[in-house]
Amino acid sequence: MTGVADILEWARQQVIARVPKADLDQRDPDYIRDQLPGLWMLASLYFRADVRGLHRIPAEGPVLLVGNHSGGNVPADTFVFTLAFCSYFGVERPFYQLAHNLVAIYPLLRGLRKFGTVAASRDNARLALESGAAVLVYPGGDYEVYRPSWQRHVVELGGRKGFVRLARETAVPIVPVASVGGQETALFLGREQWLARLLMLDKVLRLKSVPISVALPWGLNITDWLGHIPLPAKIVIEVQEPIEVDHDDQAVYDKVVASLQTGVDRLAAERRFPVIG
Amino acid sequence: MRVERRIIVNADRDTVWKVLGSPDCYPSLLPHLERWETITEGPPRVGSRYAVLWKIGSIPVGGIAEVVEFEKARDLAWINITGVTQRGRFRLRDAGPGRTIVTFRLAYHSDGGLLGLIADRIAARQVGRSLSESLKNLQRLVES
Numbered sequence: 394m395t396g397v398a399d400i401l402e403w404a405r406q407q408v409i410a411r412v413p414k415a416d417l418d419q420r421d422p423d424y425i426r427d428q429l430p431g432l433w434m435l436a437s438l439y440f441r442a443d444v445r446g447l448h449r450i451p452a453e454g455p456v457l458l459v460g461n462h463s464g465g466n467v468p469a470d471t472f473v474f475t476l477a478f479c480s481y482f483g484v485e486r487p488f489y490q491l492a493h494n495l496v497a498i499y500p501l502l503r504g505l506r507k508f509g510t511v512a513a514s515r516d517n518a519r520l521a522l523e524s525g526a527a528v529l530v531y532p533g534g535d536y537e538v539y540r541p542s543w544q545r546h547v548v549e550l551g552g553r554k555g556f557v558r559l560a561r562e563t564a565v566p567i568v569p570v571a572s573v574g575g576q577e578t579a580l581f582l583g584r585e586q587w588l589a590r591l592l593m594l595d596k597v598l599r600l601k602s603v604p605i606s607v608a609l610p611w612g613l614n615i616t617d618w619l620g621h622i623p624l625p626a627k628i629v630i631e632v633q634e635p636i637e638v639d640h641d642d643q644a645v646y647d648k649v650v651a652s653l654q655t656g657v658d659r660l661a662a663e664r665r666f667p668v669i670g
Numbered sequence: 671m672r673v674e675r676r677i678i679v680n681a682d683r684d685t686v687w688k689v690l691g692s693p694d695c696y697p698s699l700l701p702h703l704e705r706w707e708t709i710t711e712g713p714p715r716v717g718s719r720y721a722v723l724w725k726i727g728s729i730p731v732g733g734i735a736e737v738v739e740f741e742k743a744r745d746l747a748w749i750n751i752t753g754v755t756q757r758g759r760f761r762l763r764d765a766g767p768g769r770t771i772v773t774f775r776l777a778y779h780s781d782g783g784l785l786g787l788i789a790d791r792i793a794a795r796q797v798g799r800s801l802s803e804s805l806k807n808l809q810r811l812v813e814s
Contacts, residue, residue: 430789437727
């Protein structure tokens with residue numbers, strides 16, 4: 394067993410070594426400006442997106458935006474919100490998004506770093522917040538993003554409270570960002586966490602799930618590592634009121650989850666049909 | 671991309687200017703406005719700045735606009751210094767006794783090469799509708 398443990402540890406170190414330390418200078422406002430029209434068309438015509446409540450985000454200074462995560466490895470809500478934020482506040486306002494390590498090192502996704510995507514770690518988030526930037530984080534991460542489609546309107550941050558401690562330590566407000574529609578871009582059948590444990594992916598790659606879904610163009614899609622073509626589900630995002638970190642971690646965490654769930658419930662009540670919206 | 675709409679209102683230029691020359695009136699004039707904020711202090715003049723965002727398609731589009739022409743009862747023009755590259759103008763001219771022809775022009779240009787050109791063209795219809803609605807709102811305000 395020692396041999397297996399050594400191999401796992403070696404593999405883990407190999408992955409960690411490839412995760413780039415956040416270089417905030419990689420964000421490129423001019424590159425973002427160039428991409429906005431294409432994203433605007435995708436958001437407006439394909440996803441018929443609707444983003445509300447951006448005025449609730451403090452107009453300046455660092456802020457921790459906490460969202461519920463949907464859409465598997467093609468999270469449409471993330472890019473729609475990034476587009477909306479950059480358009481509302483201007484590409485000049487520094488804005489970073491925390492993403493799973495594998496997203497940060499995936500060669501085809503290098504362009505995301507120019508958008509301000511950095512590997513999700515406390516150090517990277519602190520670095521960005523202390524520089525005065527807005528930071529978007531999805532605490533539910535790979536646990537929430539692969540939830541079954543019939544639980545699409547359930548907020549599941551998985552008890553991860555690191556974001557509360559981060560906000561407390563950096564003295565920044567938390568602004569919840571509720572979204573619906575992302576989990577309708579494919580038919581997600583389950584997380585299959587037992588498979589992730591069996592394959593030891595949780596130890597090597599920090600992957601808690603091996604999701605199974607029915608998605609274009611693959612049909613049955615296992616892992617979603619190659620992504621999928623999302624169905625044109627209507628994406629609706631609503632920014633909630635800011636929450637000050639003035640209580641203990643559990644109380645603030647509960648407040649954030651309640652705010653997100655209330656927002657998701659409100660947006661879900663407006664939907665008449667899946668995908669169509 | 672340049673979009674232009676005109677309207678003839680039954681009011682003289684000074685009456686129309688009372689609305690157009692007071693940016694505080696703009697939230698009731700411009701439809702689909704997501705954000706309207708006065709950035710500079712004092713009365714409106716050349717150099718005054720405003721944060722202006724309209725909902726075009728799925729998201730608010732706009733930026734910080736700076737007034738570059740402010741000629742009483744004649745012309746009001748602005749350019750965007752952040753966000754989408756844009757020039758806008760309200761042009762007031764006589765259209766007979768007690769009547770004014772108001773022209774609302776918006777010229778804009780998105781970055782992004784071909785995609786920007788396509789996006790500009792797609793947005794033009796909605797921008798045109800917004801300009802028409804703005805002029806109808808103006809007509810309602812000055813003729814009431």
